[in-house]
Amino acid sequence: MTELIFGHYNYWIVIFLMMTGFYTVISRGNLIKKIAGLNIFQASVFLMYITMGNVKGGTTPIIAEGFEVYSNPLNHVLILTAIVVGVATTAVGLALSVRIKEAYGTIEEDEIHAQDESL
């Protein structure tokens, strides 16, 4: 039991962040909060990749004198790409939020719906 909880604590953190982010996206009506939730969700995935790549007793994956075991560098490379994708998504999302604010006067989802329904 302790092995399940404390041995894999990194994965429990990933799951907690993932569900927090996902729940924020679904439940919050403010557009900026949705984007923030999306960021938390994506951050949990990055964390998952990186903790997966850690090798017990391994050092940072940069070749140096006297070190034999290195952590996996591929995960770090994949996550750099995914972080860039996440940043671009956040940028597009925030730009859309600015335009929505200009067009509707609000960034609350239910008020936007109300304005659209009344058409």
Next chain:
Amino acid sequence: MIQQHLSILLVVIPLLAAPIVAMLRGSRLPWLLTLLITWVCFALAGIQLWTVATHGTISYELGGWEPPWGIEYRIDALNAFIALIVAGIAALTMSYAFRSVEKEIRSEKTPLFYTAFLLCMTGLLGITQTGDAFNVFVFLEISSLSTYALISMGRDRRALTAAFSYLIMGTIGATFFLIGVGLLYSVTGTLNMVDLAERIPQVSSMRTLHTAFAFIVVGVSLKLALFPLHLWLPNAYTFAPSIVTVFIAATSTKVAIYVLARFIFTVFGADFAFGVMPTTWLLVPLAIIGLLSASAVAIGQNKIKRMLAYSSVAQIGYMVLGIGMATSAGLTAALLHVFNHALMKAALFMALGAVFYRFGSVYLDDMRGLGKRMPWTMGAFVAGGLSLIGVPLTVGFISKWHLILAAIELGWWPVVVAIVVGSLLAIVYIWRVVEVAYFQEGKSNERCEAPLSMLVPMWALVGANIWFGVDTRLTVGMAQHAAQLLMGVSP
């Protein structure tokens, strides 16, 4: 030299052209350059298909690094087919685009519009060309982000909210896909698709692998708008500019279907996907519910663009049904429908774009008497509609026929009934438009036909619809070849 680097050129050429187009001024020059690039890519995709047909699978190492350490672009019959569809639709869309963009996109944004279009095309072609699982994610996000930007350029302010909700849902789908790829990497140690296919059977009992499969299928299903993950599609298609709807309706969901087929059959293998995981029980019921409910909802729509968007969800149901059958015949029907639906929907949305260009509205009531005022455009609409219903002599009949044959081969009679009912529902919603356009009197009777630059690509697609509906050797041959390849690769 070109032959050697064909697969990477298809991705690099639009990618390099995009910032060049962004720096141009005016509305004619960006369009001309984009037109040139799309036709060059269409030619390259044709050469690639011919090369694969004569020499077999192309394997291209990026940067000279051998797979599985380096990224590999692996082109087989399926890839080449889908790449041709994407490049072909892009070329025809750009030929049609000039007038439509002039009317619907603000003039200072026109170069940026063409830039985003080229980036979207880069992303879609990259997804079809690559043989590396993570590379699929990268190009998927490239195409998705440019699609969000393209949709938000619509005139109606609801285009902004449509783009935003597509952004949220699309990013969740892509992140699910990313999680799946990460879990796959953790149990196999590789990201190359062929290498994954070799290593997965050894770990096929691990729960991590099952979870990876589930995440990948759900993530891709969100992108291809499988019921009930289709909620982003109607708004995105309706409020986007006409030219954007033409392009994304005919390409983005098709490429997602390709990714689903690639992962289910090549990477995981049909034995795992249908034997160990209950994929048939997931895909087939959702596909049938999707095609029936979406067709039914389409009947009630007054805005024709929205009606065709729901019709797209229904057609995607047909394609997923073919994949869910897990037989060579089912897969052939699904791939045929991918090609045919691209032709049909592009022609239909082009006709609607022409109506919007002349009248500024695509509501059913405003289309009274259009049969007399825009005979060629409405003729194209009727031809596309007949194809959607599946009337013989059109391309839609061929794919529905193959789907019914595949269902009969499995003995699934309720599915055959569902397919036929879907066609009947399509008759209802197409007839609504035909009745209003041809049998009701409009406000005036003067001829107001669409400009020639819009009519020619539209009728090229209609001609292709009818040509490939009569002479099916080419398309059915390619689809069957691709399907057998997919089924055969599985261990």
